[in-house]
Amino acid sequence: MLLGIQVSTAGGICESIPRAQALGCTAMQIFARDPRQWRKASLKKSDIDEFRLRRQSSGIKKVFIHIPYLINLASPEHGLFRGSISACAQDMREARALGAECMVIHMGSHKFSGEKRGLKKLATALNRILELTAGSGVRILLENTAGSGSWLGYTFDHHAAVLDRVEQKDRVGVCLDTCHAYAAGYDLASKAGYDRLMDEIDRMVGVKRLELIHLNDTRDALGSHRDRHEHIGKGKIGIAGFSRIVGDRRLEHAACVLETPKDSATADERNLLIVRRLMHRAARKG
Numbered sequence: 001m002l003l004g005i006q007v008s009t010a011g012g013i014c015e016s017i018p019r020a021q022a023l024g025c026t027a028m029q030i031f032a033r034d035p036r037q038w039r040k041a042s043l044k045k046s047d048i049d050e051f052r053l054r055r056q057s058s059g060i061k062k063v064f065i066h067i068p069y070l071i072n073l074a075s076p077e078h079g080l081f082r083g084s085i086s087a088c089a090q091d092m093r094e095a096r097a098l099g100a101e102c103m104v105i106h107m108g109s110h111k112f113s114g115e116k117r118g119l120k121k122l123a124t125a126l127n128r129i130l131e132l133t134a135g136s137g138v139r140i141l142l143e144n145t146a147g148s149g150s151w152l153g154y155t156f157d158h159h160a161a162v163l164d165r166v167e168q169k170d171r172v173g174v175c176l177d178t179c180h181a182y183a184a185g186y187d188l189a190s191k192a193g194y195d196r197l198m199d200e201i202d203r204m205v206g207v208k209r210l211e212l213i214h215l216n217d218t219r220d221a222l223g224s225h226r227d228r229h230e231h232i233g234k235g236k237i238g239i240a241g242f243s244r245i246v247g248d249r250r251l252e253h254a255a256c257v258l259e260t261p262k263d264s265a266t267a268d269e270r271n272l273l274i275v276r277r278l279m280h281r282a283a284r285k286g
């Protein structure tokens, strides 16, 4: 299992590489641009070249790029829908230029136009994006959500419904966020809850499609629909919950990326250390 963390791009996108490298990451996730704003400018070629160069000797096997929050690929509002598609396609092109493997996408919010309609819109949007970026090796991963408001993706039925309609199926996979899953009602603190989640993923999309796991503990109660990440082992999911995930042989092909709070200078280091210990323990048990 590859392991990494969400890293900052402060000072330039290429600065993310040494940050991940210093933490011994084999995978990393970044926002390629300001996640709370619409695009202002494209990445400079010199930044892209430097990013690729630094990555070569970094030991980072997979780079995931998270799309900005403003993008809503299920929006019932025409302008926002179209704007989201073109912004996402542009991000995909940049991801390819950077040599990133995957783009992580939230499934959007139907804004009370109905789930069915929202899922259909999302599939239309994905088909358009995949068509606009035909030939690109960058894969799209659909992340699950906590299910607040009218957000899609809190159940893997939604992923299945979208995948069913996607034409270039081999370019689309799934990302599981453990905090979101717990908030959506999957009790990852218990074995029964974990089994139920994994059965559902396998039945709905196939466990092989699960390529990325956002390992986050959570501050909020089961089924709360709230999305507040916590340090590994310090929240409601707890150490046993994470131990089950990283010890699951079916997930060996997947990468784990932490999006845990960065509330101290050593927070990332400590969270990674805990996960590495769990991984080693699981490997020893074999």
Ligand SMILES: [Zn+2]
Binding pocket: 143, 177, 214, 259
């Ligand atoms: Zn996440």
